[in-house]
Amino acid sequence: MLLCNQPIIDRWRPNFSSSGVADPIWTRLRYGKTVLCNSLEWADWSGNPVQVELCDFCGTAGCASGGYVHVSALGETVLWTMPNGVTETDIGEGQLFPATVIEEFGSVAFPVGVWESLRVAAPEVPTFGSLARADGGALRDAWAIGQSRPRAVDRLVPLLRECLVAADSLDIGDAMQWIEHWLRWFDERAASYVEGTLASPESTGSRIETLYFNGPGTADWAALAEVNGSFVPAFNSNHIFIPGG
Numbered sequence: 022m023l024l025c026n027q028p029i030i031d032r033w034r035p036n037f038s039s040s041g042v043a044d045p046i047w048t049r050l051r052y053g054k055t056v057l058c059n060s061l062e063w064a065d066w067s068g069n070p071v072q073v074e075l076c077d078f079c080g081t082a083g084c085a086s087g088g089y090v091h092v093s094a095l096g097e098t099v100l101w102t103m104p105n106g107v108t109e110t111d112i113g114e115g116q117l118f119p120a121t122v123i124e125e126f127g128s129v130a131f132p133v134g135v136w137e138s139l140r141v142a143a144p145e146v147p148t149f150g151s152l153a154r155a156d157g158g159a160l161r162d163a164w165a166i167g168q169s170r171p172r173a174v175d176r177l178v179p180l181l182r183e184c185l186v187a188a189d190s191l192d193i194g195d196a197m198q199w200i201e202h203w204l205r206w207f208d209e210r211a212a213s214y215v216e217g218t219l220a221s222p223e224s225t226g227s228r229i230e231t232l233y234f235n236g237p238g239t240a241d242w243a244a245l246a247e248v249n250g251s252f253v254p255a256f257n258s259n260h261i262f263i264p265g266g
């Protein structure tokens with residue numbers, strides 16, 4: 022999960038000459054080199070998923086086949102996650118393809134203050150309070166999908182069985198049980214609002230448990246955090262999920 026705490030907001034002018042209308046001026050959101058949204062003002066925020074990368078030849082929502090994110094709020098954080106809970110069989114037909122940032126990072130978290138700063142640049146961006154609360158499906162995707170992990174969540178466990186070689190303190194069998202436990206926990210709440218917060222390991226006195234794969238070190242996954250002898254999902258090494266109000 023990418024933490025978007027230092028967004029870059031700039032104006033740019035797409036070239037609409039092929040569609041015979043005047044070029045608009047758009048407000049773009051980037052993080053480093055990655056474009057998160059190419060038009061904060063033209064994106065249609067009224068639905069979910071939202072197409073955050075519009076066709077830059079005409080600006081019509083739906084003209085480009087990809088560029089979608091699911092937008093929701095958890096605690097004091099806005100989450101962008103996979104546009105729809107994807108299983109292996111869904112990929113292909115009728116699939117709304119994810120935005121570039123989801124392809125690259127799996128999911129994005131915006132602190133509420135950063136989200137509100139987007140509204141200063143483009144008032145069309147919805148208020149934090151009006152966003153859908155995160156359901157179990159969005160949280161599962163925010164956690165489980167990442168750079169080196171499959172975007173179809175049901176392929177994660179088979180991949181781990183094949184490639185997981187070690188964890189910081191857990192043996193592989195226990196690590197697998199915790200992963201499967203939380204996948205089930207999120208799935209049981211896939212379409213319901215889940216109470217919970219994201220907290221830092223320091224503020225909760227917890228320790229990140231990293232899983233190691235055979236293959237490049239970049240594939241290592243800071244998947245879990247130990248809190249009082251139990252394990253909870255870590256969305257990244259600075260954000261752990263604490264269920265409950």
Ligand SMILES: [Zn+2]
Pocket residue numbers: 076077078079080081084085
């Ligand atoms: Zn177009």
